[in-house]
Amino acid sequence: MFSRRGFLGSAAFAGASAISGRAQAASIPEAAHMDKVTMQPPLQPASGPDYRPVVTLNGWSLPFRMNGDWKEFHLVAEPVVREFAEGMKVNLWGYNGQSPGPTIEAVEGDKVRVFVTNKLPEYTTVHWHGMIIPSGMDGVGGLTQPHIQPGKTFVYEFEMKKSGTFMYHPHSDEMVQMAMGMMGMVVVHPRDPGFRAVDRDFVFVMSTYRVDPGTYLPKVNEMTDFNMWAWNARVFPGIDPLPVRLGDKVRVRIGNLSMTNHPIHLHGHAFAVTCTDGGWIPESAQYPETTTDVPVGAVRVFDVLADNPGDWAFHCHKSHHTMNAMGHDMRNLIGVSRKDLAKAVGKLAPDAMVMGEKGMAMGTMEMPAPDNTLPMMTGDGQFGPIEMGGMFTVMKIREGLARDDYRDPGPYQFPKGTVAYEIDAPAAEPAKAPMKKMKM
Amino acid sequence: MSDKMVHTLTRCLLVLAALGLSGCAAFSPDAGMTAVSELTAQAIKKDVAFVRSAEGAETVNDNVRRLLARTLSADAAVQIALLNNKGLQAAYNELALAETDLVADSLPPNPVFSVSRIAGNGASEIERQVVGDILALATLPFRSDIARDRFRQAQLRAALATLRLAADVRRSYFRAVGANEMVVLLTDAKSTAESTAQLAVKLGETGSINKLDQAREQVFYAETTADLATARQAATSARERLARLMGLWDGGLDFRLANQLPALPRRPLSLPSIEVDAVAHRIDLQIARLELTALAKAQNLTEATRFVTLLDLAGIDRRTRDPDSTPFRERGFDVQFQIPIFDGGEVRVRQSVETYNLAFNRLTERAVNVRSEARDAYRVYRSTWDIASHYQREILPLRKIITEEMQLRFSSMQVDIFALLTEARQRLASLRGAIDAKQKFWLAQSELQTAVNGGGSPAATADNATTTAAAAPAGGH
Numbered sequence: 001m002f003s004r005r006g007f008l009g010s011a012a013f014a015g016a017s018a019i020s021g022r023a024q025a026a027s028i029p030e031a032a033h034m035d036k037v038t039m040q041p042p043l044q045p046a047s048g049p050d051y052r053p054v055v056t057l058n059g060w061s062l063p064f065r066m067n068g069d070w071k072e073f074h075l076v077a078e079p080v081v082r083e084f085a086e087g088m089k090v091n092l093w094g095y096n097g098q099s100p101g102p103t104i105e106a107v108e109g110d111k112v113r114v115f116v117t118n119k120l121p122e123y124t125t126v127h128w129h130g131m132i133i134p135s136g137m138d139g140v141g142g143l144t145q146p147h148i149q150p151g152k153t154f155v156y157e158f159e160m161k162k163s164g165t166f167m168y169h170p171h172s173d174e175m176v177q178m179a180m181g182m183m184g185m186v187v188v189h190p191r192d193p194g195f196r197a198v199d200r201d202f203v204f205v206m207s208t209y210r211v212d213p214g215t216y217l218p219k220v221n222e223m224t225d226f227n228m229w230a231w232n233a234r235v236f237p238g239i240d241p242l243p244v245r246l247g248d249k250v251r252v253r254i255g256n257l258s259m260t261n262h263p264i265h266l267h268g269h270a271f272a273v274t275c276t277d278g279g280w281i282p283e284s285a286q287y288p289e290t291t292t293d294v295p296v297g298a299v300r301v302f303d304v305l306a307d308n309p310g311d312w313a314f315h316c317h318k319s320h321h322t323m324n325a326m327g328h329d330m331r332n333l334i335g336v337s338r339k340d341l342a343k344a345v346g347k348l349a350p351d352a353m354v355m356g357e358k359g360m361a362m363g364t365m366e367m368p369a370p371d372n373t374l375p376m377m378t379g380d381g382q383f384g385p386i387e388m389g390g391m392f393t394v395m396k397i398r399e400g401l402a403r404d405d406y407r408d409p410g411p412y413q414f415p416k417g418t419v420a421y422e423i424d425a426p427a428a429e430p431a432k433a434p435m436k437k438m439k440m
Numbered sequence: 441m442s443d444k445m446v447h448t449l450t451r452c453l454l455v456l457a458a459l460g461l462s463g464c465a466a467f468s469p470d471a472g473m474t475a476v477s478e479l480t481a482q483a484i485k486k487d488v489a490f491v492r493s494a495e496g497a498e499t500v501n502d503n504v505r506r507l508l509a510r511t512l513s514a515d516a517a518v519q520i521a522l523l524n525n526k527g528l529q530a531a532y533n534e535l536a537l538a539e540t541d542l543v544a545d546s547l548p549p550n551p552v553f554s555v556s557r558i559a560g561n562g563a564s565e566i567e568r569q570v571v572g573d574i575l576a577l578a579t580l581p582f583r584s585d586i587a588r589d590r591f592r593q594a595q596l597r598a599a600l601a602t603l604r605l606a607a608d609v610r611r612s613y614f615r616a617v618g619a620n621e622m623v624v625l626l627t628d629a630k631s632t633a634e635s636t637a638q639l640a641v642k643l644g645e646t647g648s649i650n651k652l653d654q655a656r657e658q659v660f661y662a663e664t665t666a667d668l669a670t671a672r673q674a675a676t677s678a679r680e681r682l683a684r685l686m687g688l689w690d691g692g693l694d695f696r697l698a699n700q701l702p703a704l705p706r707r708p709l710s711l712p713s714i715e716v717d718a719v720a721h722r723i724d725l726q727i728a729r730l731e732l733t734a735l736a737k738a739q740n741l742t743e744a745t746r747f748v749t750l751l752d753l754a755g756i757d758r759r760t761r762d763p764d765s766t767p768f769r770e771r772g773f774d775v776q777f778q779i780p781i782f783d784g785g786e787v788r789v790r791q792s793v794e795t796y797n798l799a800f801n802r803l804t805e806r807a808v809n810v811r812s813e814a815r816d817a818y819r820v821y822r823s824t825w826d827i828a829s830h831y832q833r834e835i836l837p838l839r840k841i842i843t844e845e846m847q848l849r850f851s852s853m854q855v856d857i858f859a860l861l862t863e864a865r866q867r868l869a870s871l872r873g874a875i876d877a878k879q880k881f882w883l884a885q886s887e888l889q890t891a892v893n894g895g896g897s898p899a900a901t902a903d904n905a906t907t908t909a910a911a912a913p914a915g916g917h
Contacts, residue, residue: 213848213849213852213854214845325852325854327849327853327854327855329855330853330855330856331643331648331649331856331857331858332646332648333648333857334646335642335645335646335647336639336642336643336648340639340642341639341857343635343638344636344638344639345860346635347631347635347636348632348635348857348861349843349847349860351847352847352850352851368847369848369849369851369854370848370849370852370854373848373854375852376852376853
């Protein structure tokens with residue numbers, strides 16, 4: 001599924017192009033644009049203080065320019081078409097060509113100026129979630145600033161007072177705009193590059209959508225009954241794997257702008273939550289976990305030592321969140337014979353496929369589906385169908401990867417004798433405990 | 441009056457009688473059927489037969505058997521009825537009877553011969569009379585002309601009966617075939633409903649659905665079963681009616697009907713001159729026109745004879761024998777006529793004038809109605825074509841899309857199997873609507889023929905409204 005693609009260093013920002021026709025070159029920096037949905041290599045800082053950049057899952061970091069003391073970024077809020085996975089495109093709103101928008105990276109103490117141009121059909125603002133900034137820069141339309149009308153450009157200026165992981169999203173018709181995918185992450189690196197340094201640093205934001213089968217636009221009024229569970233507006237098998245060199249210290253930064261919490265689980269390792277959008281957690285307060293719940297409107301960052309090679313599932317533990325679009329009003333057909341079911345379905349819908357009488361596992365069946373609808377669960381591994389969708393991917397821990405190599409290393413070569421196996425055993429009658437007659 | 445005069449008178453009677461005879465009709469070899477078959481052949485392109493002999497009956501039987509050997513088309517059904525319906529044969533018998541009236545009315549009045557003998561006291565008197573109705577003889581050409589018109593009317597009536605039967609057969613045929621199509625559809629639907637109802641029972645057993653939902657999923661089966669029974673009964677009745685019209689019984693009853701109504705014509709007929717055609721062709725209108733002609737002639741006759749209604753001329757030959765004298769013979773004539781002194785013939789004239797006016801108004805009314813009926817029949821024909829083709833071109837293709845999309849949604853586990861059932865119910869309602877619409881078109885097409893040719897019946901047909909499935913939202917999200 002995943003090809004080794006898009007990570008050639010010289011190709012960095014090959015897809016980024018200027019849309020500066022409207023920009024006043026003297027005062028407004030170019031707005032970089034992204035047309036790829038795969039994970040882009042880390043954006044190494046060419047100016048300003050040095051830092052070790054993050055990698056955005058299926059995303060990118062926004063280039064900046066130094067203007068005197070100021071680090072200048074340009075966000076363009078605009079309608080975008082986001083591919084959730086191969087075979088499904090959704091009309092969203094985002095920033096600079098993609099939803100979610102690019103990650104904004106800065107360094108503790110930076111003076112940051114963010115130009116925000118509104119190309120949406122309605123007004124917007126940008127709120128800097130979790131960041132300690134002057135009230136007038138907080139981006140709450142009506143409360144702290146006028147809304148940015150379509151066609152207008154506003155400037156936010158603030159100092160990055162503390163390092164950590166934050167988010168940005170509109171605070172202007174936010175119910176609609178967040179349901180349409182307007183969000184992104186902000187990573188502020190410590191001024192001291194040695195402070196809690198890691199080898200690999202991943203970041204993504206979680207969001208959910210209700211995209212009815214055969215449609216292309218999310219239902220913005222949906223409150224609970226979502227059917228697309230996305231990391232960086234991608235769903236499995238559209239989510240890139242997390243390639244990790246064996247022995248690397250790995251940091252994963254997760255924002256949650258969906259409407260429910262997500263217990264995020266990594267196999268094969270114990271990790272510690274080291275940071276929230278509130279700040280760094282003192283090491284004395286950290287405790288080991290394999291699952292961390294990311295609440296709504298919050299950021300959780302965990303650090304893990306990748307000391308166990310292999311292909312490790314990394315996913316939300318709400319099992320329906322590892323499914324793509326499925327009907328929620330379905331009867332349970334377990335226990336009805338396939339023959340009975342096939343008879344009824346054959347009469348009702350001669351071209352339809354019968355599933356669900358043993359469970360919902362479909363194995364290798366190719367499901368016919370309405371236009372622009374992903375199979376409910378899908379993805380293949382080296383041993384067969386993975387049958388997952390939504391918030392699922394794989395952390396691939398391998399020996400010998402290069403330091404900044406984020407290419408998919410392919411399926412894990414299991415050492416001989418380390419894979420669960422079948423033994424040739426007669427089907428034994430399960431032992432039954434003798435029943436004692438109960439006295440009533 | 442001298443002998444000579446009497447002779448002259450008698451000769452006159454004979455001459456008049458001869459004149460009258462010249463206008464008189466003889467029985468035709470075909471009992472007037474040729475005209476009927478020409479009229480019907482022109483209107484509906486079918487043969488008719490007036491069975492009056494064993495060989496004729498045999499030919500008819502052969503033809504009917506041949507037509508019955510195949511699945512019946514509407515045309516074949518009409519042809520069988522025209523050959524085999526005994527009611528129609530009875531109508532032809534009436535035509536033959538009308539011919540007897542024509543012949544009777546075109547013969548001169550029979551002269552009356554009387555002989556009276558009075559005897560007594562040795563004397564006797566013998567009187568012989570020949571009495572002829574001179575007026576009747578004089579008006580014979582007129583009356584025979586009127587009688588011919590009446591006979592022509594009878595022929596038209598026979599043709600009308602033929603067309604009416606043909607129209608009845610077509611209507612019944614399309615009802616029967618439409619009912620068959622409905623039965624086929626509902627049989628299929630019942631089988632679908634049955635397997636889903638069984639599935640609902642199974643799901644009840646596994647604990648997947650409760651009693652309420654089981655009942656909801658099973659009610660379609662129950663309703664479809666009832667609908668199918670109703671449709672079967674309607675099909676049987678329609679078939680019986682068709683059998684009656686085709687005059688079939690016993691061995692002929694196993695005729696085969698199509699299971700589907702014919703497809704709609706690609707384009708409806710465009711009949712811009714339908715009113716004119718109808719006024720020109722309608723047989724009932726022709727009958728009314730002839731009635732008016734006959735009445736006009738009758739009125740002229742009445743006018744001509746208003747002052748004399750009876751003119752009898754009698755030639756008298758009396759022989760008297762008396763023992764006291766030599767017998768002698770007397771000859772003379774007697775003329776009797778009735779003069780309507782008190783009413784001056786006014787009553788009869790008024791009667792005939794009003795009868796004529798009445799017929800004139802009836803004819804005009806009928807012509808107005810025929811024009812309106814023709815317009816209406818064409819509009820109904822057009823709109824039923826539009827509706828039926830709307831079903832074929834819009835509704836059914838949309839239903840097909842819905843079905844396919846629902847199948848995709850079911851296959852990709854977006855909707856429950858019973859959402860397919862809900863969709864199937866709605867599809868069934870559309871298919872039933874389509875059959876109804878197609879049947880209405882074919883009925884309207886039959887009515888269009890009768891609107892131009894005659895033979896239609898204005899009997900309103902009860903619309904059997906389609907059960908529209910409750911607009912339950914199709915499942916899915």
